Amino acid sequence: MPTIALTLTLNGKQVSAEVEPNTLLVDFLREGRGLTGTHVGCDTSQCGACVVLAGGRSVKSCTMFAFETEGLEVVTIEGLAPAVVGGELHPMQAAFREHHGLQCGFCTPGMVLSAVDLVRRHPNPDEAQVRHWLEGNICRCTGYHNIVKAVQAGGGGGS
Amino acid sequence: MTQARELTIVGHPAPRVEGFEKVTGSAKYVADIPAPGALAGKILRSPYAHARILRIDTARAEALRGVWAVVTAEDTLRRGWGAFVQDQMALATDKVRYVGDEVAAVAAVDEDTARAAIDLIEVSYEELPAVFDTESAMADGAPQIHDQYERNTVITIAVERGDVEKAFAESDVIVEDTFESQHQWHAPLETIGSVAEYSPSGKYTIYMNTQTLFMARGRIAWVLGVSEADVRIIQTEVGGGFGGKSCDDNNAIIAALLARKSGRSVRIINTREEEFMAGSRPRVPMRVWVKIGFSRDGRIRAKQMRIVADNGAYSGKAPAIMGVSAFRHETSYKYSDTKTEAHLVYTNKIPTGAFRGFGNPSADWAVEQLLDIGAKALGMDPLELLRLNAVEPGYVSPHGNRVEGCELKQCIDLVEEKMDWKTKWAAKTPNRGVGIACTVHVSGKRHFMDYDGGSATIKMNEDGKVYILSGEGEIGQGANTVFCQIAAEELGVKLSDVSISRADTDLTTFCLGAFGSRLTYVGGNAVKAAATALREQLFEAAAEMLETEPRKLTARDGEILDVGAETSVSTATVARARLFRRGGAPLVATGAFDADSVMQDVTRYGNESGAYNFGAQAAEVEVDTETGQVKIRSYVSVADCGTVVNPIGAVGQVTGSLAQGIGYALTEHLEFDNGRPVDPNYHGYKIPCIADMPPLEYAFADSYEPSGPFGAKGLGELGSDPTAACIGNAIFDAVGIRIKTLPITPEKVLALLRERDARQA
Numbered sequence: 001m002p003t004i005a006l007t008l009t010l011n012g013k014q015v016s017a018e019v020e021p022n023t024l025l026v027d028f029l030r031e032g033r034g035l036t037g038t039h040v041g042c043d044t045s046q047c048g049a050c051v052v053l054a055g056g057r058s059v060k061s062c063t064m065f066a067f068e069t070e071g072l073e074v075v076t077i078e079g080l081a082p083a084v085v086g087g088e089l090h091p092m093q094a095a096f097r098e099h100h101g102l103q104c105g106f107c108t109p110g111m112v113l114s115a116v117d118l119v120r121r122h123p124n125p126d127e128a129q130v131r132h133w134l135e136g137n138i139c140r141c142t143g144y145h146n147i148v149k150a151v152q153a154g155g156g157g158g159s
Numbered sequence: 160m161t162q163a164r165e166l167t168i169v170g171h172p173a174p175r176v177e178g179f180e181k182v183t184g185s186a187k188y189v190a191d192i193p194a195p196g197a198l199a200g201k202i203l204r205s206p207y208a209h210a211r212i213l214r215i216d217t218a219r220a221e222a223l224r225g226v227w228a229v230v231t232a233e234d235t236l237r238r239g240w241g242a243f244v245q246d247q248m249a250l251a252t253d254k255v256r257y258v259g260d261e262v263a264a265v266a267a268v269d270e271d272t273a274r275a276a277i278d279l280i281e282v283s284y285e286e287l288p289a290v291f292d293t294e295s296a297m298a299d300g301a302p303q304i305h306d307q308y309e310r311n312t313v314i315t316i317a318v319e320r321g322d323v324e325k326a327f328a329e330s331d332v333i334v335e336d337t338f339e340s341q342h343q344w345h346a347p348l349e350t351i352g353s354v355a356e357y358s359p360s361g362k363y364t365i366y367m368n369t370q371t372l373f374m375a376r377g378r379i380a381w382v383l384g385v386s387e388a389d390v391r392i393i394q395t396e397v398g399g400g401f402g403g404k405s406c407d408d409n410n411a412i413i414a415a416l417l418a419r420k421s422g423r424s425v426r427i428i429n430t431r432e433e434e435f436m437a438g439s440r441p442r443v444p445m446r447v448w449v450k451i452g453f454s455r456d457g458r459i460r461a462k463q464m465r466i467v468a469d470n471g472a473y474s475g476k477a478p479a480i481m482g483v484s485a486f487r488h489e490t491s492y493k494y495s496d497t498k499t500e501a502h503l504v505y506t507n508k509i510p511t512g513a514f515r516g517f518g519n520p521s522a523d524w525a526v527e528q529l530l531d532i533g534a535k536a537l538g539m540d541p542l543e544l545l546r547l548n549a550v551e552p553g554y555v556s557p558h559g560n561r562v563e564g565c566e567l568k569q570c571i572d573l574v575e576e577k578m579d580w581k582t583k584w585a586a587k588t589p590n591r592g593v594g595i596a597c598t599v600h601v602s603g604k605r606h607f608m609d610y611d612g613g614s615a616t617i618k619m620n621e622d623g624k625v626y627i628l629s630g631e632g633e634i635g636q637g638a639n640t641v642f643c644q645i646a647a648e649e650l651g652v653k654l655s656d657v658s659i660s661r662a663d664t665d666l667t668t669f670c671l672g673a674f675g676s677r678l679t680y681v682g683g684n685a686v687k688a689a690a691t692a693l694r695e696q697l698f699e700a701a702a703e704m705l706e707t708e709p710r711k712l713t714a715r716d717g718e719i720l721d722v723g724a725e726t727s728v729s730t731a732t733v734a735r736a737r738l739f740r741r742g743g744a745p746l747v748a749t750g751a752f753d754a755d756s757v758m759q760d761v762t763r764y765g766n767e768s769g770a771y772n773f774g775a776q777a778a779e780v781e782v783d784t785e786t787g788q789v790k791i792r793s794y795v796s797v798a799d800c801g802t803v804v805n806p807i808g809a810v811g812q813v814t815g816s817l818a819q820g821i822g823y824a825l826t827e828h829l830e831f832d833n834g835r836p837v838d839p840n841y842h843g844y845k846i847p848c849i850a851d852m853p854p855l856e857y858a859f860a861d862s863y864e865p866s867g868p869f870g871a872k873g874l875g876e877l878g879s880d881p882t883a884a885c886i887g888n889a890i891f892d893a894v895g896i897r898i899k900t901l902p903i904t905p906e907k908v909l910a911l912l913r914e915r916d917a918r919q920a
Contacts, residue, residue, distance in 0.1 A: 030190075036184070036187070036188075036191035037183065039188070039348070039398070040190070041348040041349065041350075041431070042431045042840060044431065044841065044842065046840065046841035046842055047348055047841055076184065077182075077183065077184030078185070080183075089182060089183070093183060094182075096182050097182050098174055099807075100172075100174065100175065100807040100810070102175065102178065102182065103399070103635040103637065103811055104349070104398045104399040105398070106188060106347070106348040106349045106398030106399060106635075107348045109182075109184045112182060130849075131852075132850060134848075135849060136848075137849070138841060140399050140401070140846060141347075141399055141635055142811050143811070143813075143815040143852060144814070144818070144849040144852050145811070145855060146811055147849065
C-alpha cells in the first residue's frame with residue numbers, strides 16, 4: 001500500500017511520519033508513537049475511551065484516519081500536562097484524581113480530554129451541560145456521580 | 160457501633176493510590192504492556208451453536224508468510240476444566256456447543272496476518288440440532304449438549320428446612336408468581352486480554368487483566384498439565400472486572416499454547432464483539448417461581464421456590480451462583496420454613512458466570528417483588544413489611560448463616576427518611592410511584608478448597624516508608640487504596656508513605672482474589688494482621704533505642720513516641736538502625752486471616768461468610784403512558800458496610816453498582832438469532848450513559864462489624880442486587896402493572912398498560 005507523508009504537532013512537538021491511508025489515528029498514536037494512554041474500548045465509536053484533542057476539538061481517534069490530522073495540533077492524555085514529571089497535573093486531571101472521578105481508569109483519559117474540550121467552550125458548566133456533553137463517553141464503574149463532580153471542579157466551578 | 164480509638168486515616172477520604180497513573184495515561188493495561196517482538200494471537204470461533212467437528216485442516220494457515228503457530232485441540236491434553244464442573248476445553252475437541260466456542264488459534268507477526276490465517280483454517284462441521292432455552296433443553300428428546308447429563312441438567316438442588324406444608328397451612332395470606340431475568344454482560348471498558356511468554360525451561364509467564372490471579376494460575380496449570388510453580392501470572396492494570404475477569408474463559412490458556420508452540424510472546428486481546436460473544440461470562444438468566452405465606456401481621460411464615468437457571472454451554476461458576484439465588488434471601492429476612500428446588504440446565508449459548516451480585520440480583524428480582532405483592536395482599540405499606548421481617552444481629556438463617564454485625568433496619572429507616580417515603584407512598588400521584596427493596600451480601604465466601612482467607616506481606620524500607628505485597632489484585636474498585644489506608648492506620652505512618660505492589664503469583668502469597676465482596680473484609684484483615692506484626696517488630700526495636708518498653712509506645716505520621724517520657728524516634732531511624740548493623744535484618748512481616756465461616760455441606764447448610772453486608776433502596780418513578788418510558792425521578796441507596804474505610808471510594812461503589820442495577824432493570828439485553836448475537840457491541844447492548852442516571856441520594860448506616868478490619872465489611876456488590884425489583888415495585892405503585900421479565904422495556908410497559916386499560920374498560 002502506498003503511504004502518505006504526515007506532519008502534525010503531537011503533544012507540543014512537530015512529528016513527521018509515513019502512514020498507510022487506512023491507519024486509524026488511535027493505531028498511529030498507540031503503535032506508531034507508543035502513546036498507550038489513548039485506549040481502545042470498542043472500535044465502533046461508542047465508548048469514547050480513545051478521545052484525543054485534534055485541532056482543539058475532542059475526537060474519537062478510532063473513527064479518524066491518521067492522515068486527517070495533517071497540519072493539526074493533536075493532544076493526547078500524555079501531552080495534557082507536559083511538565084508532568086514531578087510537576088503539576090492539568091486542573092482537569094487533578095480534579096479527576098481528587099474527586100475520585102475514576103475507578104478502573106480505562107475511560108479516564110478520554111473522559112478527561114472530552115471534559116477539557118467542554119470547559120474550553122463552556123467554562124463553569126452546570127450539571128446538565130456536563131451530562132449532555134459527556135454522553136459519548138461511557139464509564140462502567142462509577143455511575144458517573146463523581147465524574148460530574150470532577151468535571152465541575154476541574155472546570156473551575158467546584159471546590 | 161464502637162470504635163476502640165480515634166482513626167486518622169481509615170474513615171477519611173483518600174484519593175486513589177494509583178490515581179496519578181490513571182489520570183496521566185501512564186497506567187499500563189494489558190494491551191499496553193511492552194512485549195518486544197510479541198506476536199498477535201487470533202482465535203477461530205464456531206459459527207454454529209451446536210455441531211460436531213469432523214476435520215480441521217490448518218495447512219494453508221501454517222503456510223501463510225508471517226504465521227508462527229497454529230493450535231487446535233491436538234496441541235492440548237484434551238483436559239476438561241472449570242471452577243466447579245470440568246466441562247470446558249481449551250480448544251474444542253469433538254463438538255462445538257455455542258456460537259463463539261474456540262476451535263483453533265493462530266499467532267502471527269501482526270493482527271492482519273493472524274486474521275488472514277484464521278480465514279485459511281478449514282473446518283468441516285456436522286451441524287446438530289441446538290437448544291436455546293431451558294424448557295426445550297429439559298424436554299423429552301432434546302438434543303444432548305453434554306452426553307452424560309440427563310435432560311441437560313448439570314446440577315439439581317432440592318432442600319427443605321422445617322415443615323413448609325404445615326407453615327403454608329398456618330399462613331393467613333399466600334402469594335405466588337414467576338419472574339424471569341436475562342443475561343447481563345459486564346461490559347467493562349477494557350476487554351479480556353493476555354500476553355503469554357514461554358521459556359524453554361518450561362515456565363509460562365502470563366500478563367493478564369484477571370481479577371483472580373491464583374485461581375487463574377491453578378486452572379491454567381491444570382489445563383496445560385504443569386505445576387503451579389511453572390505458571391507465573393502478573394496482573395496488569397485492570398480496566399474493570401465485575402466478575403467477568405475471574406478466569407472462566409480460554410483467552411490466556413490459548414495465548415499460553417501459542418507461546419509454547421511459537422517460542423515467542425503472544426498477545427491476545429478480545430475485540431468488543433468477541434467479548435460479548437465468548438469473553439466474559441454473563442449473568443445467569445433464571446426463571447424463578449416463588450410462593451410466600453404470611454401471618455396476618457405481615458410476618459413471613461413460609462417460602463417455596465423453584466428456579467430453572469440457564470447455564471449456557473459450559474458451567475463456569477453458575478453452580479455456585481444458582482445456590483446463592485436459592486438460599487441467600489433467607490439472610491435478609493427472618494425465615495423459618497423454606498423449600499427450594501433449583502435446576503441448572505445447559506443450552507447452546509455463551510456460558511454464564513459470575514457478575515456482581517452473584518445470583519442475588521436474579522433472586523431479588525423475583526422475591527423482592529413478591530414481598531411487594533404480599534404487602535398489597537395484606538394491605539400493608541411494603542416498607543413496614545420489610546422492616547418487620549428484616550434480620551437483626553444474632554439471627555441464624557435456616558441454612559446456617561450467622562448474622563452478627565447488621566444494620567438492615569437502620570438502612571430501611573434511612574431510605575424512609577431520604578425518600579420522604581411516608582409522604583410519597585400516601586400521595587398516589589397519577590403515573591408516579593415509589594418502590595422499595597433490600598438485599599444482603601457476603602463479605603467473602605468459603606467455597607473454594609475450604610479456604611476463606613487472605614494474606615499479605617508488608618516491609619518497611621530503610622527510609623521508613625512502607626511497601627505492601629498483596630496478591631489480591633486491584634481491578635478498579637479501590638482495594639489497594641483501602642489496603643494502604645489500613646496499613647497506614649495500623650502502623651502509624653502517613654498514607655503517602657505507603658505503597659503497594661501489583662499482584663504477581665511469584666512474588667506475593669496466595670490470595671483468592673477479587674470476588675464475593677471479600678477484599679476490604681478478608682484482604683483488609685490480612686493486611687491489618689501483617690501491619691500489626693510489623694508494628695510489633697518496629698516497637699520492639701524503637702523501645703530499645705528509646706530505652707523504654709514497647710507497650711508504652713504509639714506511632715503517628717511516622718514518629719514513634721513514648722508519650723510518658725516525651726521522647727520519640729522516626730520509623731526511618733529505626734528501620735535503618737535495624738538493618739545496617741552486625742546481624743541486621745529488614746523489618747518485614749506476613750499476616751494471614753481466615754474468616755470464621757464453614758464449607759457448606761451437601762444440602763448447602765453452613766455459615767458461608769465471616770460477615771454479611773446489607774442494603775436498602777427506594778426508587779421514585781414516573782411512567783409515560785403514551786410511550787411506555789420509565790423515568791426514574793429520584794433514587795435512594797443505603798448500605799451497611801460496617802466502617803466506611805474510604806468514604807469517597809465507597810460512594811463510587813454505591814453509584815457504580817446502581818448504574819449496573821439500572822441497566823439490568825431497564826436496558827441491558829442482547830438479541831440472539833439462532834444462538835448468534837445480532838449486534839454484539841455497545842450499540843446493540845445499551846449500558847447507562849451519563850445522561851441516563853437519575854438524581855441519587857446515598858447514605859451509609861452507622862455500623863461496626865466486630866470481625867472486620869477497623870469494623871469494616873464488604874460493599875462492592877450489594878448496590879446492584881435489589882435495584883431491578885425496586886424499580887419494578889415503583890412501576891406497580893405508579894400504574895398498577897407488574898412486569899415479570901427483564902429488562903423492563905417500553906414495549907412491555909405499553910403492552911401491560913393496554914391490558915390494564917382493557918380490564919378497566
